[in-house]
Amino acid sequence: MSKTKKLQLIAAAALLASAFSTQAQTAGSWLARIGATNISPDVTSGNLTAPSLPGTKVDINDSTQLGGGITYMLTDNWAVDLPLAMPFKHTLSGDGAIAGVGKLGDVKALPFTLLGQYRFMAPNAQLRPYVGAGITYAKFYHSRSTGVLSSLTGGSPTTFTVDSKWAPTVQLGVVFNVNDKLFVDTMISKTWLKTTSHLSTGQTIDTKLDPISMSIGIGMRFR
Template identity: 55%
Template sequence: MRYPFLRAGCALAIAALCGAAQAQVAGTFSVRAGFTHISPQTKSGNLSAPSFPNTKVDVGSDTTLTGGITYMLTDHWALDLPVGLPFKHAFYGDDAIAGVGKLGQTKVVPATLFAQYRFGEANAAFRPYVGLGVTYAKFFKNRSTMALTAVTGGSPANPTTARLDNKFGLTPQVGFVWNFSDRWFLDMSYAKSFLKTTAHLSSGQSIAMRLNPDVVAIGVGYRF
């Protein structure tokens, strides 16, 4: 094989699938560290009057360092708590104001607790799972640009600021755990948060947004 790292990867995969894994049994804890990418699938309402018709916004994606803690309630049921650094999402003009560029940004901590069901035997090397979580999105450190001030009729002396509502939402999830040694594993998952919020501007205007982000997470973990 021309590439040594591919040969090493294949060897690791064979060892993981054929070897005995540390059992994921009731009462065991595990921790992981990795990265999560959140990509909002934004559907924006119109900015309330006074504004141009079809004044909408779009929300950018972000990736940050994350991890998680998992506790096995039984051999199949688990509680999972993702943790990590805050995400930073930029807001851009869309539709009638698509050319104005960046309107502002916010930081968010999407705190989620998942209940997961893991398929297969407790000592299986590969265990797919499904989960359902409740997410609380906490928005903070909201910042605005002069583009937002211009769109909303503000001025440099009286710039427009924004505040976003913190919201709850349901988050279904699918994923898998791949045990490549007795205690070390790879965890990958995809989740969809059904989340809405409303931005309230200092100008008295507001705009509702359905964010519904796609969430992809990968992490390497250790089981105790």
């Protein structure tokens, strides 16, 4: 085979490979992922309003659920991301002056988040770090109290609700492109969220949750 022919074949192969690989995360691509998401509240509790023991506070545990999301590439670098997950169930327990009393109740949370992202590197890069920022609506529902809460507050029984709130969210992540279609996405985000719980006894308690979310998922590119 002549040198010219070899160069032509090499150039054609390179062009074909480039055309194939640059579609990994280009403008107009839809990316869908599924995996697991953990939400860990960084709790700063206020005091339960009177009548209550001074320093009556609450703590809230973390929760892990099936998660994922959908991303649309506006350009080769800019994207809109919609994280998705099953409802998270969080346990409320005593803290401060009532630390150690045990479980006070639980509540389900379903965060709705919309993020704008900037993805670094070229669309066909194997590793693509990204940053994101957006807004979250934290929906709290299906709260259930325990006898412990009722005994502390004198209700018969004491029930409670948690206010749903809007809050800002920032995000940091990285995508590992396995090939033109498959990828692995890992992400951590922070939401600045403060809410108020209302007891059936008329008492309230303000709680700064500021949750940190971590997720990992396997995804596929669609167009």
